[in-house]
Amino acid sequence: MGGMDAAADLDPLAAALHARLVSDLSAGEPPADATHRIAALVAREGALLSEPERDALRRRLLERSLGLGPLEALLADPDVEEVMVNGLAPVWVERGGRIEATDVAFASEQELRHAIERILAPLGRRVDAGEPLCDARLSDGSRVNVVIPPLALDGPVLTIRRFRAGGLGPHDLVACGTMDPGLHDLLRACVRARLTILVSGGTGSGKTTTLGALSSFIPDGERIVTIEDAAELRLRQPHVVRLEARSANVEGRGAVPIRRLVRNALRMRPDRIVVGEVRGGEALDMLSAMSSGHEGSLSTVHAGSPEEALRRVETLALMADVALPHAAIREQVASAIDLVVHQRRERDGARRIVAVSEVTRVAGGAATRELFALRDGRPWWRAPLPAELLARLEAAA
Numbered sequence: 001m002g003g004m005d006a007a008a009d010l011d012p013l014a015a016a017l018h019a020r021l022v023s024d025l026s027a028g029e030p031p032a033d034a035t036h037r038i039a040a041l042v043a044r045e046g047a048l049l050s051e052p053e054r055d056a057l058r059r060r061l062l063e064r065s066l067g068l069g070p071l072e073a074l075l076a077d078p079d080v081e082e083v084m085v086n087g088l089a090p091v092w093v094e095r096g097g098r099i100e101a102t103d104v105a106f107a108s109e110q111e112l113r114h115a116i117e118r119i120l121a122p123l124g125r126r127v128d129a130g131e132p133l134c135d136a137r138l139s140d141g142s143r144v145n146v147v148i149p150p151l152a153l154d155g156p157v158l159t160i161r162r163f164r165a166g167g168l169g170p171h172d173l174v175a176c177g178t179m180d181p182g183l184h185d186l187l188r189a190c191v192r193a194r195l196t197i198l199v200s201g202g203t204g205s206g207k208t209t210t211l212g213a214l215s216s217f218i219p220d221g222e223r224i225v226t227i228e229d230a231a232e233l234r235l236r237q238p239h240v241v242r243l244e245a246r247s248a249n250v251e252g253r254g255a256v257p258i259r260r261l262v263r264n265a266l267r268m269r270p271d272r273i274v275v276g277e278v279r280g281g282e283a284l285d286m287l288s289a290m291s292s293g294h295e296g297s298l299s300t301v302h303a304g305s306p307e308e309a310l311r312r313v314e315t316l317a318l319m320a321d322v323a324l325p326h327a328a329i330r331e332q333v334a335s336a337i338d339l340v341v342h343q344r345r346e347r348d349g350a351r352r353i354v355a356v357s358e359v360t361r362v363a364g365g366a367a368t369r370e371l372f373a374l375r376d377g378r379p380w381w382r383a384p385l386p387a388e389l390l391a392r393l394e395a396a397a
Contacts, residue, residue, distance in 0.1 A: 010053065014060040015107040017041055038062060068115045070104045071160070075142075081162055082204075085112065087155025097349015112156050116146055125247055134247070137230040144230070163209075167234050170213045178206060178343075178351050179213075180379045183372055186356070190339055191217035193396035194296030200309035201343035206351035207300040208232055208276065210343055214298055215274055225265045227258055228276030241268060258282045259320070262289065275299040281320035283313050284329070290336035306340035306357035306368045313337070314365075330365025340368060358389055 020041070038061045046054050063072040074080050074093055082094035091104045106112040120126060120136055127134040132151045136144040143161040170188070173179040179187075190197065191214055199214070201207045215235050218224060223239045231244045243265065248255040258275070259282035265273050266289055275286055277300045290297050301316075303309035310333055317329045342355040357368035371389075373380045384390065 010057050010060060012107075013046070014057055014064065015111070017045060017057075017061055035062065064111065064114075068118060069111055070106060071115065074102065074104060075160070075162070083158075083160040083162070085156070085158040087152070087157065088112070089154070094349075097345070097351075109155055112158070113148075116148075116156060116158055119144055120146070124249070126249075131247075135230050137232065141232045141234060143232055161204075163232060163234075167212045168209050169216055173210065173213050176350075178210070179353050180372070180374070182379065182381070183353060183356065186372070187214060187341070188217045189393045189397070191215075191296065191298075192219070193392050195338035195392070196290045196295055196336060197298050197339045197341060198309055198313070198337050199298070199300040199341045199343065200303040200306060200312075201300075202302065202304065202345065205343045205345045207343055209351070210341065210353065211274070211276070211298055211300050214341075218272055218296070222271035223269060224272050224274060225268055225270040226274045226276070227261045227265060229258060229279070231276075233274065233276060235274075241270075259285055262286055265289070266294075270294060271296070273297040277301065278313065278316055280316055283316035284320035284322060284324075284332075287313070287317060287329075287332045287336040291332060303342075306342050306355055306370075309340050309342065310337070310359065310366050310368065327365070331361075334359060334361040334366035337366070358386060 038058055042054050042058050042061065046057055049057065063069055068075065071083060071085070071091070074083050074091065079095045080093045081097075084092040084094075084099075085106070086092070088106055088109065091102050092099055093102055106115070116127065119138065120134060123136050125134055125136050127146050127148055129150065132148045134146045136146070138144060138160070141163045143163070145159045147157040149155065168176075170179065170184050174181050174184050187197075197214060199207045199211050212233050212235070215224070215233065218237060220237050220239075222237070223241070224235060224237055225241045225243065226233050226235065227243045227245075229245045231242055233242070243261045245258045245261060246254065246256040257280075259280065262273070262275065262282045262285040273286070273289055273294055274297065275282070278286060286297070286299060301309050301312055303312045314326070314329050314333055317332070318326065337359045340357045340359060341353055342357070343351060344354045345351050352374060354374040355370060356372040357370050360367050360369050369382075369386065371382050371385065385393075
């Protein structure tokens with residue numbers, strides 16, 4: 001290392017020293033001991049570097065050994081909303097709703113897999129050739145998705161969707177244009193009146209953020225049970241019970257799906273149940289809960305419109321493998337869900353609530369009646385509100 005130019009890029013040296021550390025550091029080694037070893041290694045191998053360069057080299061080694069390597073700088077940037085790693089290619093990020101390339105990249109597939117392992121190991125999750133897909137979360141609630149070969153053809157793919165430490169509240173959504181000011185007051189009244197609300201939208205439209213904002217309207221005196229595949233919601237009420245689904249272990253045992261958690265939540269004396277996202281047969285159990293004494297519950301679903309959201313919930317409920325006729329499930333949807341809040345991600349990256357519809361009962365099951373819509377950028381309101389809905393809101397005021 002003696003002939004090294006002090007002005008040279010530190011990344012190759014950091015990669016070489018990290019490779020040496022990997023063979024020495026065990027996965028369960030205390031961070032303090034690892035930090036001491038890194039300091040000693042840098043002092044020995046970087047003697048000709050300046051003090052600021054040695055400090056930078058120590059930081060990079062710590063990031064690679066105890067953190068997420070080159071991603072640490074991106075995750076420290078508050079403007080970065082999503083991080084997308086595509087093998088060893090440059091990492092892409094989303095800022096302000098727009099995707100852009102960075103000059104950050106992993107030096108080797110081993111380093112990338114090491115970062116993935118550091119995310120999954122504390123959560124008891126795994127990803128390997130037998131199970132090459134995995135969802136997880138970081139300690140701050142950020143959502144993580146991993147796909148590795150043979151499914152990912154160009155190397156491991158890691159996607160991290162970040163969440164603010166305190167989340168975005170209803171007033172924040174109004175300030176950033178996601179929610180119309182008048183809609184804020186209507187949705188607050190609907191949550192207080194214990195209407196069951198389904199938030200719909202496409203991937204990345206901000207459904208979970210809006211779900212968290214709506215949850216903030218729930219009064220402090222109620223017991224809330226949240227159920228998620230990867231825990232993201234950060235409710236501020238004093239009586240919140242958080243449940244998270246669990247994947248199977250390396251032996252293929254121990255899986256606890258969302259459907260089982262929804263069933264168990266009914267035995268926990270909840271005032272409200274908040275399901276992060278309905279994706280499968282748990283839809284039937286959720287509908288049963290919502291229509292049998294747990295009004296005011298909240299959830300999200302992938303859909304392109306309020307009408308499609310109801311059809312999708314029907315389809316998911318049919319996946320429960322219960323011999324219920326389709327007509328019975330339609331009736332359950334009509335009686336369980338009161339309101340659909342539909343959100344969309346615009347071309348400029350902005351997320352906006354573009355429709356709010358009341359769920360009504362018709363001869364064929366459930367239908368929607370539009371209460372609010374964003375048309376050509378302008379809010380449209382149904383006036384007056386339907387008499388039955390208005391009566392419920394006034395009774396809870």
